[in-house]
Amino acid sequence: MTKVSIKQIAELSGVSVATVSRVINNNGRFSEATRKKVLQAIEETGYQTNYVAKSLRMQKSNTIGILVPDITNYFFARTVQHIEETLFEHGYSTIICNTDRSLEKEKAYLEMLKAKMIDGLIVISGIKEFDLVDYSSMNIPVVCIDRKPTGKASSVFIASNHYEGAYLATKHLLEKGVKSPVILMQNRESSSSSERLKGFKAGLKEAGMPFRTDTNLLVVDSRKNVLRVEEKTRQLFLKAFSKLETCDGIFSINDDLAILALDCLKELGIAVPDQVKLIGFDDTLLSRHTSPKLSSVAQDTLKLAETTCENLLSLIQNPSLAVSKQQLVPVHLVERETT
Amino acid sequence: MTKVSIKQIAELSGVSVATVSRVINNNGRFSEATRKKVLQAIEETGYQTNYVAKSLRMQKSNTIGILVPDITNYFFARTVQHIEETLFEHGYSTIICNTDRSLEKEKAYLEMLKAKMIDGLIVISGIKEFDLVDYSSMNIPVVCIDRKPTGKASSVFIASNHYEGAYLATKHLLEKGVKSPVILMQNRESSSSSERLKGFKAGLKEAGMPFRTDTNLLVVDSRKNVLRVEEKTRQLFLKAFSKLETCDGIFSINDDLAILALDCLKELGIAVPDQVKLIGFDDTLLSRHTSPKLSSVAQDTLKLAETTCENLLSLIQNPSLAVSKQQLVPVHLVERETT
Known part of the structure; x- marks a missing residue:
């Protein structure tokens, strides 16, 4: 005796597997005619109902x-x-x-x-x-x-592939002539941000540049979305950016932070991309509408x-x-x- | 006769309140023995069952x-x-x-x-x-x-108060010298968009301007977020905007649409705010980071x-x-x- 699968029930009743599942779970999105066809197919395989029920019990709430x-x-x-x-x-x-x-x-x-x-x-x-x-x-x-x-x-x-994305962004900055790149991060750790940091370091290493926390890293103090920060926090950011004297390229760990950077650089009178090149990560809606438009790494x-x-x-x-x-x-x- | 609480049912049957709730709702995670005990306790208090059921209905899931x-x-x-x-x-x-x-x-x-x-x-x-x-x-x-x-x-x-917001935005445009204002909408109807249209009309009326659909209204054909449209749709938008010859001020029903308008106006070589003034609705994050920065109506x-x-x-x-x-x-x- 072979066991009947939900797929076979679907074939027998001429509907999709999803529909069979909906009928047995009785959640309402099917016609009465469909219900009859499915129930008939289940009846025809009689002794197998328990098996169907069991396999369905594992997906009972849908x-x-x-x-x-x-x-x-x-x-x-x-x-x-x-x-x-x-x-x-x-x-x-x-x-x-x-x-x-x-x-x-x-x-x-x-x-x-x-x-x-x-x-x-x-x-x-x-x-x-x-x-x-x-x-x-x-x-x-x-x-x-x-x-x-x-x-x-x-x-x-x-x-x-956060690592690869950061590596590509870093390589892109270097290819555009950046000599002293900085990675811009928030003090909010996650496996994706560590991977992006690794990718940035790999890009530097490949170009024979050592990674130095004093010149290649800027961490801003905000765990929340930086685009919603208040004026006080914004002033702190401005101060942080004004210290980046040698920096001529920024890889920002996300677009929101990149847009904050763009705003701060404008306010400090630093031209983007002429004096500092800038690339973000996430390819958010905002990146297409800033001025200048933001380069970014797109996640699929x-x-x-x-x-x-x-x-x-x-x-x-x-x-x-x-x-x-x-x-x-x-x-x-x-x-x-x-x- | 005092009413029986679920707590008393729990005490009577020797199980927790949560278990009583599970039994009455029959969600499956209790033994047959438990079920019998709880049902017996409910039976013993007979006429109160409805009250228990009702009180459970009111606070059962949090x-x-x-x-x-x-x-x-x-x-x-x-x-x-x-x-x-x-x-x-x-x-x-x-x-x-x-x-x-x-x-x-x-x-x-x-x-x-x-x-x-x-x-x-x-x-x-x-x-x-x-x-x-x-x-x-x-x-x-x-x-x-x-x-x-x-x-x-x-x-x-x-x-x-969508009506008031639209009225304020329209009045603001007129105060800034706009002579021929246009309301920009999507063909996606909702009570909020009708209220905003009413507010726009009220602003015009107060200034003694009649509302004419041919000169004061532009509806773009997109039910989805306009910032995610493809190039083909974008070209249609550009065409629509190029027809607005007399328009010198736009009240956009939302910020996303306003940002699209800003992009199109830039592409058409029309200066904002010098030739056309523009105001959105929603005060989204994007509005603070466009260039020029977008005026908007903020919802709380x-x-x-x-x-x-x-x-x-x-x-x-x-x-x-x-x-x-x-x-x-x-x-x-x-x-x-x-x-």
Whole structure:
């Protein structure tokens, strides 16, 4: 006796797998005619119902939870938007939780999602060192984006190739004649920012330049979005920038920080790109509308979202396939007027 | 006869309050023995069951659902972020659902939220004519933001004073010497855009100017964010703008559209603010970083969020207080370089 798969039920009833799943879970988005066809196919395979039910029990709520550090961040919002679209096409609803880069909130939302019996979880953690132990107790598939989990629990990790992006940006600055490049960072650590720092150092090394924290690194003191800072903080930034006497090129770890830099340089009377070249990271909407227009490294949010969904859906179908793996999504350089 | 509380049911059956709640809601995470004990305790108190069920309905999940049309829209994202923060302080988790301005998705997420037994719902509908009938069947408090519901169900509606904002912006243009103002809109209707159009007309009327659709109105054909349009659409926009021969001032219904206008005017060789003055709406992050910097009407997202949460929390405490009401949150003009 062979076991009937949901795919076979779908074939028998002439509808998609997602539709079969919706009918059995009775969530409402199908016609009465479809329901009858699917139920008939299930009846025809009689003794197999339990198997179907069991395989479905693992996806019974048709909801996926996603933890996101900051929905006002364009990169995160776009990625989440693509994920929601992809999952909806597959018959899943997405529960979005904004965790505000707070460990307390991540834990609270995790508890909430547990109670809501989600079928899978996507984590974009806002915490530098986050461990999957908390998540593994949920016994559902977890895919991490952008922030690499520590600890020993097996995990799927999807991220842009931040290292390569930073390396490309640095190389681009050097090719444009920059002699004394600076990496501009926020004092907010994450695996993506460490990777970008490594890429910057690799670019310098390749050009035979040593990396010196006193001349090649500028860290601004803000954990929040720098474009929302108040005047007092802005003055501190201005002061920091005015110290960069020898600098003729800036690789900013994100576009928001690059736009802040552009504003400060303008205010200090330093011409971009003539005196200082500038490149950001993320290719946000803003980068296309500054003056001069900002060069940047583009992350492929659509590809990130698709890769994440593919991995998660496949784990929901076959939890036994769970192994630790890492998939990097390529980035590309977008040259505009600031370089 | 005193009413039985869920706490007493818990004590009677020797389990926790949470377990009683799980049994009554039948969500599956309890043993058959536990179920029997709880049901016995409920039976022993017979006539009170309804009261228990009702009191549970009112406080059972500590979660609030929120429907948002587009999380990549800065105004929506900021409002939702403030709401999440406020609710979290009050012990509530927020389930964010991105509905993509789609009626199908609004309905699907509503079903999902019903199944997750939320305690309250916040709706920012992406549909022009949305009715609260669907929502009222959930029997939980609902507060609508920004998009006014149609139909007869009683509702709480919180919004920025879009009318006043548009009126202020128009008056500002006229005070700056504009003789032939144009309102720039997208073909995406909502109660907020109709209010803004009314405010624009009121400003014209006060100055003794008739409103003419051929000279005072420009509608661009894009339902999506205009800053993400492709080159082909952009060319259509350019063509539309080149027709505005007499126009010397533009009130754009949102900042994104204003930034698109700024780009097109630059490309057409029209100087802002010298030849055409320009003002947006929303005071997004981008408006502070364009060149010249964009004047705009600022919505008070924090106040909107606080007013929404106050109303919702008070209705959760006292559902009997439910009446239809509307609260408008003041906006203010931010003058920058484009006017």
